[in-house]
Amino acid sequence: MNLPQNGHGPSGSESRPKIVILISGSGSNMLAIADQVAAKAPDADIAAVISNVPEAAGIQKARDRDLNTLVINHKDFASRDEFDLKLMRQIDEFQPDLVVLAGFMRILTPGFVRRYEGRMINIHPSLLPKYQGLNTHQRVLEAGDSVHGVTVHFVTEVLDDGPNIIQAVIPVSAEDDADSLRQKVQKQEHIIYPIAVKWFIEGRLKMDKGKAWLDNALLPDSGLQLEA
């Protein structure tokens, strides 16, 4: 099967593939990815870490790592469209191969999503398609689910709905509360997000025909599932 290329080859590239990471909060996933990139797994450059929240703790963490940081405060814009346009222009200056949403708490306009379709990924703290949206840990507890987890997926126009790439599944115990689930899930996030980034940068992971493919094989609807 012929699948589109990411625009960079495994060899002969003049420059390393570029990643732009968007954050709004503590930035722990951004750091997990930055650690792997620093260890050349994958061999890429983080061109910028961009936050829409000036006081996001992750921005200082990125500065402490000497990463290029930018703040584009969504409150400075009159509309969602204007903010997304500015963000798009800024991202495009870096010509990224991959845009990583790492706790970026904004609903994106369709034009923004279309621009990066197939090269923008997100992490969501549930076993998608279950529990799109917020408060996933509490909702899992209220539903009495025996398992919970986290999903990395390609971003498409429907919120938390693009094709799944990889999931980590964790058991829910009687002692769990929303905070313990959040901690368990975050531990898994820091494992699976760098894996997905590495696959993509190495040209192994693609979105085609609305599906996620790894090594030219169709991934299951759940994405590759890892049991924690």
Ligand code: GRF
């Ligand atoms: C993570 O729980 C992620 O699943 C969700 O937002 C949180 C971001 O955490 N989308 P951090 O900023 O990476 O620490």
